[in-house]
Amino acid sequence: MTSLFQQKVIGVSLFAVAALCQKASAQSSLSLIGLSSFQSSGPSWKLAGDVSADLSQNNVLQTTPGTGVLVNLPSQQIHGADLLTNFQHGDLDLELDYMMAKGSNSGIYLQGRYELQLLDSWGVKSPKYSDNGGIYERWDESRGKGLEGYEGYAPRQNVSRAPGLWQHLKVSFQAPRFDGAGKKIENAKILRIELNGVTIHENVELFGPTRGSMGREAALGPLRIQGDHGAVAFKNVNIKNFDKPRPELSDVKYSVYKGKFEAEPDFAKLKPEAEGTLAALSLNVKNKLNGEGLIRYTGNLQVKESGTYQFNLNVSGGGGLLQINNQTVIPTGGRSGEIALPAGNLPFELLFAKSASWDRSALGLTVAGSAIRDFLLSEAAIAGPGVDPILVDAPSNTILRSFMDIPGGPRVVHAVNVGSAEQLHYTYDMDKGAIVQQWRGGFLDATPMWHERGDGSSRPLGTVQRFGKPVLAIARLSSAQADWPEDTAATGFQPKGYDLDEVNRPIFNYSIYSSMVSDIIRVVNNGQGLQREINIQNPGENLYVRLAEGKTIEARPNGTYLIDDKSYYLQINDAGGAEPVIREKNGRKELIVPVKNKVSYSILF
Template sequence: MRGVLLAGIALMYSTGISLAQSAAPQTAAIPLDNLSSFQNPGKSWQVAGDVTARLDKDNVLNVEEGTGILVNAPSKKKKGIDLITNFEHGDIDLELYYMMAKGSNSGIYLQGRYEIQLEDSWGVKKPTSANNGAVYERWDESRPNGQKGYQGYAPRQNVSRAPGLWQHLKISFQAPRFDASGKKIENAKILRAELNGVTIHENVELFGPTRGAMGSNEVAAGPLRLQGDHGAVAFRDIKITNYGKPRPELVNLKYQVYKGKFEAEPQYDNIPPEAEGTSVALTSDISPLRNDFLVRYTGTLRVKEPGEYTFNLNASGGNGLMRINNKVVVPIEGRDRKGTVNLPAGDMPFELVYSKIVEWGRPAIGIAVVGPGIREYLIGDPASGGNNDSQGPILVDAPVNTILRSFMDLPFPNKDGKRNTRVVHAVNVGSPEQVHYTYDMDNGNMVQVWRGGFLDATPMWYSRGDGSSRPVGAVQHLGQPAFTLAKLASPQAAWVADTAGTGFRPVGYDLDKADQPTFSYRVYGSTVQDAIRVADEGKGIRRELTVQNPGDNLYARLAEGKSIEAVSKDMYVVDGKSYYIRLDDAGGQKPVVRDSNGQKELIVPMRGKLSYSIIF
């Protein structure tokens, strides 16, 4: 092997370092104006402008004319076949949205050989390698019955959405590696897969093609393949980021260690080193000293692919400086240890200086790098995430109905528009069905629901803590915190923004025999009972509001979002097909979908009792 290869490869999102986007590889979308991006598409595939599914009918997608959505709707007349791209890929990041029909099954084959399973797995408690988001198993007919399938990987948790809702999938894939003779020297890997905002796979090694692959051989490049012979499925916003350009190499690496607490770079000729030698990697462990030392690395950076590179220096426990081609790329002063530079192909001088000056800090030297066609990776020590020893995660499960009160941060600007909104009287309610919600006691309303794991209480309980917890599963936010009930002069009047004139006062909550809460509060002189329960089979959340002696012009707001569309009688899909609202009993009142501040709202007059479900 020529020279010394850069070591300590890791994805940037596992180091916690954020890079400038200007150096990032280019991402391209697959055009979905027609089917010209694919080889010999079968009759079951079409391009559509919109698509919907039925919760009560298997394997059906209804389509509307237009472009932008890729739909597979196999039938007896239109036999489904797999759809294969015209292009081939090696290392890629793949990002897309997909929608499953009820009871449907499909898959995405990376390089045509490694399947990520797509399935209607709504409500599954213990996912397997056959469920949504799984790496499908390999298959060997020569093995005994019950053992023919092997090396499949279930997702870490089931965060699947209901049929007819868009699901968001992101995959970082590393292709297998081959030597000059064509012999495989490294297996393919799923570096990371994220479904609906939740990591479901990380550093999964693929030892060979999965069942149903287009070939038993493995290749450096192959097409993307969408399974089309199983069931109805739709895709949109398919984006590909290609990698595969050669990484820079660090060769002829030498080091010198100097004793002392150096706030600035010293004159090296005036001080003798405590230690010196050659090294195969950047690391703070090279120093024989624990504190108050400086390490200076020098060598040659060999660049094969010219272009713009961004270097993000991790210098935990101290300061750092980096020079390339005798020019400072990352200065020692300031907190932003990031630099972007255009580099030609060829060899150029490299220098990195690390000064350990924080007595209690954990030393670390590392450089996160991204360049043209080069996946983000790390040279040297991994980022420590700060100078303090880390702890966690501290996870709270919900094997039974569980309540934990905490602060809860939501991704909406607060009144000053600068930070996330913090719910300071949040009641987090977890269930063994793996369907959970957060109730805002200050507004008498749910602010979010989620599916999967319950809570990460690390920020609440570790060290001094900040009192907040975080959902572990796939979260559906229900909008900016606001009252459920309000008096409106007319159905077009703006929703109430604060407690003025409402007489709002939370009373607390009572638990039933199964430890499920019913919340109580007073508003407009009436007492409200708010009973929230997990729906059968974990298919959503059912809510029943009861108001004693409701006054005139009282309304309940059930949803807000960029869009609210009626999909059937008493059923609405909200915010670009993110979740459903089903009116179970409106007390004979007619719901209204209205415009408000650039959003849509679903409101209904309140006449004593109202029940509805959130299906997600």
């Protein structure tokens, strides 16, 4: 007898299931030591060790010698050409970092036919299909003048970063399907696109090639990078190519048994309430389980290529058991299992026992393997009741206080979240006088705070730039190399709340080292970042402001710094004539500046 049927998983999405199976796909990194991964490249393409942009010049990237970064530098003298990979792909997961020059335009064509737009869209408030992260439009001149373009898809929100900053792109693509005669039977699909940590597209059907396609649709095609428009750079290009045949279920039969089942029964001694056949695994059977009971599914799993396969079973209202080729893959109460299967027609058995008569029944079974993206063997994924999210917009200057959890760091218990109509927002820690994070896009997900009893916390909705563990913005140091204090001990720090200006923007106030401080934070024009001004009344000696910390801090012209491997810019506007100091502490860099009465700087990202 097996263990008790005792499993309950509600509201699990297919993408959450996918996270359990990442090792199932064949992943490779695109070599950027040379250009051998690509078909013949034009003179505008080169490799570099590093790259940076100039915020004051259009279409300019500066490079340093080396490898690891792929750069396109077209100009009036050097005509750019598209770059195509040597390999062809069908279903694909693509992950990479890219950098745009100021005002630059490029794109990535999946299979050489479906363009994902890359553009300097920094500060754009209402993005279109032609903005960064958009799925470019199709084109048909026979539709008439002004109507040629159609079926372009804008990103859900603009989460683009500034020129010269690395942006992170993740794409899951499903290729079109064709029958034996070459007729298309299923359109291509964007399963998901994530830009800078935010989902901007999901389940978008592509009815045909986008404008500028290299040709008619087919099952395979190369990756193609647009090279004739603007300067762009790429690094850390990772490919997961899903090109193996999928296992298929056939001859699915079911039997329904009523009653309470705490263990796997002897089916030879039971008479089913109903029996039948199914085209796919489904709870849509005769004599459905409204109360306690069990459904037994049997059939064959056609495995076209031997290998190791991962199965994930998600049920609501009870538990399940999966056996393939007369071996237990997922025991009762389990969620996932892995098994080595030979090629062939293998016996399949799945048990679903409903033990919670009050709960809604749901069933989902996925499978993945080497170079096979996880996919549903059942009729539908888990369809539990879920929770409607509680989202807070910021159509004007908005303040919401909550707890704020910093990944890998503390919970900020006196967090003030400040939103703006420019879609640039930030969190301020009242206990430290510090900016904890800033983000672009939507404002806040308040579901954890307000759903049922809640836990008091909220979460940013956009792409987030965090600034490390919160520490005091101001400290008294014996020298420019002295350690920054970890807490407020001996500082006399006392928060004094905040005032609101004429348009409801906060001015934070606190006292420290017997000096009064006002901390004014404003959104830069077009939501391109934050400008901060710290004013100190009756300042004492040896006061410093910590402006930034990160793995790297690189000084650039005109008082500008690139922070943490080009994650954001920091621009000093007014340091009162003081000289900033870049120093190293505990393997990290810090940017500090001595301060008398005032320091002003901007954080651009």
